[in-house]
Amino acid sequence: METQRIDGPGNVEDRSEIGQLNSGTNLGNRYLIQEVIGVGGMGSVYRARDLHFPNVVKLVAVKEMINQAPDPLVRQTIVQNFEREANILATLSHPSIPRIYDYFTLDNRSYLVLEFVNGKDLEVILSQSEGHIAEEQVLAWGIELCDVLAFLHGHKPDPIVFRDMKPSNVMINQHNHIVLVDFGIAKSFQSGQKGTMIGTEGYSPPEQYRGEATAQADIYALGATLHHLLTRRDPRLEPPFSFAERPIRKMNPNVSMEFETVVNTALQYNAEDRYKTIEDFKEALVNVGRKTGLLNRINISSPTSKSVLNNDIKPVWAFQCEDELRGTPVLHNGVVYIGCYDNNLYALSASSGEFQWKYPADGGIVSRPAVYDDAIYFGSEDHRLHAVSIRTGKLVWSYYTEGRIRSSPRISDNHVFFGSDDTCLHAVNIATNREAWKAETGSEVRSSPFIVNEMIYFGNEIGDFFALDYRGNIKWRFKAKRSITSSPCVYDNVVYFTSMDSHLYALDAKSGWLIWRFRMDKPSIVSPAAVDNLVIAGSADGHIYAVDVKAAREVWRFKTEHQVNGSPVIYKDCVYCGSVDGYLYCIEYKTGRLRWKFETKGPITGTPLVYDEIVYVGSHDHFIYALLA
Amino acid sequence: MLKFIKKIFGRNQQTAQQALDNVVTAPLSDAQLQSIRTITVNHYEPPQFLVTSAQSVGRQRELNEDSLFTLSTTIAGHSSNAPFGLFIIADGMGGHQYGEIASNTALRVISGYILKKFHNSLFNIPSMPVEESLQEVMSAAIMEAQRVILNEAPGSGTTVTAALVLGQQLTIGHVGDSRAYLLYNDQRIDAITRDHSLVRRLEELGQITAAEAAVHPQRNVLYRALGQGETLDPDLSTVPFPVGSYLLICSDGLWGVVPDDEIKKIIFEAPTLQRACQNLVSAANAAGGPDNISAILVQSLG
Incomplete structure (x- = not known):
């Protein structure tokens, strides 16, 4: 049934459906x-x-x-x-x-x-601004807010506590001055029944939930408001009292250390640890302005602490090849093997770096070799899979594909599995040196297969991702938007990989259902590594990311100075990853804190290998380095 | 002989090489071993979910503001899917207008949204894949429920805990203080949601103990709920749902008065799943039944 309006305009009780007065009333x-x-x-x-x-x-x-x-x-x-x-x-x-x-x-x-205040409130200003609001502007508003709160707190006979400091209650008028618009007056209309929401979730101090409303509460809430303005992180979207988990300068590095310290003091959990009075808070803010020169609009950037974290790391040894090292080393029986763009596979003593032998292929080697029994297996730009005796360094047999091989071989159940630019994933029987089967995928396979539970996982260059069984039948297939060059890893029945479409994907390993995808700022060819419910990957945006595997949330990101194309590896409590900026980074995987970095003279695009407290990594500067982990 | 030793040696090296991939292993406990044995013996085809639910208004309320939803499908045969399950509990906020409408709206909007998204994948020939990730679908469904509640029942509020299960992947969308628990074969019980309540937060900060939280006068105060506040950020997570284990979703009418240990005992000692679920609700009523009680209990068979 249609309802019709019967009351005409001009009526005092002229209300819209949700009970608001209509214009003209x-x-x-x-x-x-x-x-x-x-x-x-x-x-x-x-x-x-x-x-x-x-x-x-x-x-x-x-x-x-x-x-x-x-x-x-x-x-x-x-x-x-x-x-x-x-x-x-x-x-x-x-x-x-x-x-x-x-x-x-x-x-x-x-x-x-x-x-009537002609202006906008701070919440609107925040949502309409792009990027961070200038520090000096926030500081100026903060000082004005202290002034008006001091006026209220000094009211006679009884001090007035504002009780509801938050961005939406602060208007900025046409002259860029602040006006407090919503007094606690409305509070008495709020019902205190079971199941109610917290009044202004996010900005109120802990003691307000015990029913105390003191001047200290306004100090905290002003701190919370300034924190929100500086970081753009809305505290209503975060658990209560969690400001300490979002350090201001981590969200907005442009803010001075001094300003951060003052806001942190106001946000102390215990009221007695905050500023005693709003005047103290104001004085601290004014001092920030003096020290940093912000109030004179002279923007002195805070001194950046130049990382003194070693350039003094000395490698245990370093070995020079004749061209770029783009591949990943493997260690077996005290010998490190690594392929080089000079077409050779090198065998070096793991402890001293002493040259053992080299084997020349007819093309560069960019993958990670695999050792099985007495032979080492690797593909090359020369289209061949080579099986070389690890004792003599001589070819045992080789297997031809129709394209270059950039995918690393994986060995399982007497078969070697690898992809080729001939668009196939190959399964070669090691005993007979013959093809067991090959699976046509429609595009180059540069991703290295991951094998677990008799399933083979890999991607290709048109963005298809496959799960094959041991006979080469497709169990499921998933499409990313761009190529998948990275190699997958499976952790807790979930398969993780990155794509040139800038996403880190998490798929159910059994069914291929997309569980989540995490967007990075640029494309990625980095093969993820998983540990302790974290999956770690990198991207051409220069960051190394750690993402929570359950909630798909970023736990930390670490900025390198150039693209991250090499893959991370986990050893003990650290992740080791190279960057095109030439550094190998050692980062605590729980916190994202840098432990050390080591400079090479060229990009690092391979994956390091860590074994027995030693990290082995190749660089485009032609060297393979052995470093103490 | 030398070859033989070498062979042994070579094998040893193979084991050592495993360490290069940093595989960390630990011995399984007896209970875990036992549970693995049980499952291996009782292999069940096709994989499916056993589902039951129970609800009670409680002993002190006149109105039931809780809502619950269960749906489970099994498609087995030539072209088989992983079993699909969707389980939701919403607890309308007391003291607010239309708590029961909010919880019911949340339930219908979320289940409707998700089923629409999955319809062509589950029931169409040929099966069309879902474009978005499971977590994206869940998140969008909850945001849609928020939008509808703000429009249709402004001022009301509700918790919601929704579980979307595909095979052995359990994706949870969660706002408020209803809870989801996983109970494993080795008799462990894990809460897989985090209450968005003031007391839980104070507890996390070490300001009050769990015992104090249980009797805190503001234990019902939420800092996140559907329909409340302009902004909403639901918790999303995906965890494994191993074969043989149980998923329990319940409102605070159950977990607020029945301790985790007792919940566990009731589930593992009941002769059937249905009885377990009924016994959970009875236990909450026996403890005074101060609030509406809702429970969904799911077991994964496979």
């Missing part, structure tokens, strides 16, 4: 409602014209509060409290507090008529 025979300018928990705020001034347009803000208490006695008390507080507010005279012109109650609604 004449409220209390004096205020002509123009439009809704805000919605609060208790009712709406309107812009209205005061009709007592017929010859000029005098705009006011009308705040409506709906009395929802069912008990008449309670309702009466609420109205009395409202009027008492309105009386107090009406006596306040401060440039940052809107003047109160009038208040009245009609039926179950009470109205407060205030000075």
Whole structure:
């Protein structure tokens, strides 16, 4: 059934479906409602014209509060409290507090008529701004807020606690000065029933939840407001009292250390650890301005602590090849094997780096070899898979594909599995040196297969990802938007890989269902590594990322100076990963803190190998290095 | 002989080489071994979910503001899918207008949204893959419920804990203080959701103990709920749901009065899944039944 409006315009009780006054309503025979300018928990705020001034347009803000208490006695008390507080507010005279012109109650609604502030509140300003708000601007607003809070806290006979400091309650007027717009006056309209939400989740201090509202609470909430303004991280989206977990300078490195320290002090969990008074808070903010010169708009950037973290790391040994090392080493029986772009596979003593032998292929070697029994297996740009005796360094047999081999061989159940630019994944029987089967995928396979539970996982260059069984049948297939050059890893029945479409993917290993995808800033060819419910990968955006495997949230990211194309490896409590900036980074995987870095003279695009406290890594500077882990 | 020794030696090296991949292993406990044996023996085809639920208004409320939803499908045969399950509990906020409407709306919007997304994958020929990830679908469903509640029942609020299960992957979307638990074969019980409640937060910060939290006057205060506040950031996570284990989703009417250990005891000692679920609700009522009680119990067979 269609409902029809029966009450005409101009009626005092002319309300929209959700109970708001319609524009054109004449409220209390004096205020002509123009439009809704805000919605609060208790009712709406309107812009209205005061009709007592017929010859000029005098705009006011009308705040409506709906009395929802069912008990008449309670309702009466609420109205009395409202009027008492309105009386107090009406006596306040401060440039940052809107003047109160009038208040009245009609039926179950009470109205407060205030000075209309032409401007935007800080929440709107935050949401409309791109990037961070300038530090000096936040500082200037902070000092003004301290001033007005000091005025309230110093009120006689009783101090006034604002109780609801947050960005949406602070207006910035046309002259870039702050105005506090929402006083705790509305608080008495809030019901305190079971299951209610916290008033202003995110900005209030812990003691406010014990029912205490003191000047200390305003100090905390102002700290929370400044934190939000500086970091753009909305505390209402975070667990309560978790500011310490979001250090300001981590979110916004442009903020000075001094400012961060002051805000942190205001945000202390225990009220006695914060500034004693709002005046102390203001003085600290003014000092930040003096020290940093921010108040003179002289932007002195804080001294960056140049990392003294070793350039003094000495390799255990280093061995020079004749061309770039793009591949990944493997260690077997005290010997390190690594392929080189000079076409050779090198065998070096793991302890001393002493040359044992080299085997020349007819093309560069960019993959990671695999050792099985007495032979080492690797593919080359020369289209061949080579099986070379590890004792003599002589070819035992080789296997031809129709394209270059960049995928690393994996050995399982007497077969060697690898991809080729001939678009196939090959399974070669080691005993017979013959093809067992090959699976055509439609594009080059440069991803190295991961084998677990008799399943073979890999991607190809048109972005298809495959799960094959041991006979080469497709169990499932998944499409990414761009090529998958990275090699997958399977952890807890979930397969992880990255793609040139900039995502890190998590798929159910059994069915191929996409569980989550994590967006990085640029494409990736980095093969992820997983440990302790973290999956670690990197991207051409220069970062190494650690992502929580359950919630798909970034736990940390580490910035290198260039693209990250090499893959990370985990050893003990650290992740080791190279970057095109030439450094090998050793990072604590739980925290993302740098433990050390080692500089080579060329990009590192291979994966390091860590074994027995030694890291082995090849660089485009032609060297393979052995470093203490 | 030399060859023989070498062969042994070579094998040893193979084991050593495993260490290069940093595989960390630890011996399994007896209970874990036992559970593996049990499962291996009782291999069940096709894999499926055994589902049951129970609800009670409790002993002190007149109105039931909880809502629950269960759906489980098995498609087995030539073209088989992993079993699909969707289980949701929403607990409307007391003291707010229309708590029961909010919880019911949340349930219908979320289940409707997810089933629409999966319809072409589960029931179409040819099966069309879902474009978004499981977590993206879950997140979008919850945001849609938030939008609808803000429009249709402004001022109301509800918790929601939704579990989307595909085979052995359990994806949880969660807001508020209803809970999901996993109970493993070796008799471990894990809460896999985190309450968005003030007391839970104070507890995490070490400000109050679990015992204090259980009797705290503000233990019902939430800092995140559907329909409340302009912003919403649901918790999303995906965890393995191993064969043989149980998933329990419940409102605080159950976990608020029945301790985890007792929940575990009731589930593992009951003769059937249905009885276990009924016994959980009875235990909450026996403890005073101060709030509405809802429980969904799922076992993964395979």
